[in-house]
Amino acid sequence: MNQNNFTLYYPTIEFRNPMWLWCAAILWDKVYRIVPSGYIPKDSDNIRELIECSDFIKPIDPKQYSKTSIEGFMEFMNDEKKAWACALETARYKNDKYINMHKDKVDVKLRKMILSKNINSKEWLGVNEDIASLYMLYLAGVIADKNNLVLSTDSSEAWCGRNFFQYEGKIDSECLDDDLTALSAVTISGIIPNSIINISPKELIKFRNNSGDERKNFYQSISDLNNALSSCCDKQIIADILNEHIVKIKNSKKEYKKRMRDIKVSGFLGVRTAVIPIAIPVIESIKTISEPMKNKLNLLGVGIGIAGACFDINRSIAKEKKNHECNYLLELQRRVINPNFGYQRLDDSNIHIGYHNLLNYELNHFIYD
Structure with a gap:
């Protein structure tokens, strides 16, 4: 049971809605977000000012969690009884939609599993959209669990996916x-x-x-x-x-x-x-x-x-x-x-x-x- 009033925002780095963040300032004492080392979030001026004049918004570097989280994620992916239910059919692995994912969020085992573009980039991988989205939900859960944080989001899609992972499908x-x-x-x-x-x-x-x-x-x-x-x-x-x-x-x-x-x-x-x-x-x-x-x-x-x-x-x-x-x-x-x-x-x-x-x-x- 969580004794603090701290939350981890997911599934994105940037807060998608400033109003959500202002509301979160009332609900939680600390708001964390997953930010790879060296990455500068593209925040609005107001959000940057809020960060500068307080300490309730803090980053968490995902690098130390990527290796341990990938084992559970791959086990889930390889379980046909679970994976089928959340758009993880084999055919979906090879669709044409790709998004950027920072290398610190992805362990080498996952890199072998996904189809990657941007191979000349040292920082970013071109990751299949379906896999990247689900992995980010899984990673958020691992980080929250290891740090006694509750998760919070403004995305019902992410919320549904995280519940699915939390209860192992x-x-x-x-x-x-x-x-x-x-x-x-x-x-x-x-x-x-x-x-x-x-x-x-x-x-x-x-x-x-x-x-x-x-x-x-x-x-x-x-x-x-x-x-x-x-x-x-x-x-x-x-x-x-x-x-x-x-x-x-x-x-x-x-x-x-x-x-x-x-x-x-x-x-x-x-x-x-x-x-x-x-x-x-x-x-x-x-x-x-x-x-x-x-x-x-x-x-x-x-x-x-x-x-x-x-x-x-x-x-x-x-x-x-x-x-x-x-x-x-x-x-x-x-x-x-x-x-x-x-x-x-x-x-x-x-x-x-x-x-x-x-x-x-x-x-x-x-x-x-």
Whole structure:
């Protein structure tokens, strides 16, 4: 279980969305990213200023991890039961799309496996796009595990891939009669001040320093709920667990939002999602909780739903509990408000149902398409 509040951003070096990084400054005490030695990230002026006036964004050199990570990755790739499910068919190894990958991220064993271009470059390899993308997800997981970091991303595609690797491909789209656990998405919505991007890097750091206790207490209350849900095996006590943690979340969120007023917030946006294993009888019981309980959770912005994947019978809760909080998806607006955007019609009777169904759809799309 992670005791710190540090995260590793993936799958890219550069932060793709400045708004995401400003939000991450509220959520995490430290944000790391994978940066090969000697490489200078192509950051915007604002992001460079944020890095210069604080120490919460730090690089991790991947070179020391590439050799150990490649062994697990190649074992995964060579397992036909796992590899088929995430666009790893042999034919895809030879497609015409290539991207650059820094040599420090790739061990020599992987270089022999992939088709490389740019052979005259000393720093960069031309790597098959499918293999490179999946390897980066795997490498991020290795680095996070060895340094007790949680993972966070703004890419649902990367989030799906990382979950697939985390649970060694032993997930499926629907529950069988003898399954013991289900992968469930726990989301918390309306947590990011909508005006945060308007404050300067120096103002952001000042706000971080002044709001540390409130932020920590609020997000710890959510983490405690996740732990309790993952540890519970008896559907008869789930209502008591929810009642206990609702009170804690309500009190901590009140103080958190009171502190957010320091930056003149007019509203809140965004969703942060973590996937946790929950006993199937427990998740079935959550589906039928009383309306008053549902209303309390909705008012707190907390949603609990199936992420569309189940363990096989040999995967127990106890075995996976220590890993359940390692991969966060932080999304900000459009897909949260309108989960149906660009997708088949989904059940969106409330924000969490629609969003959980969207994640279900995307995870299954990753596995089977």
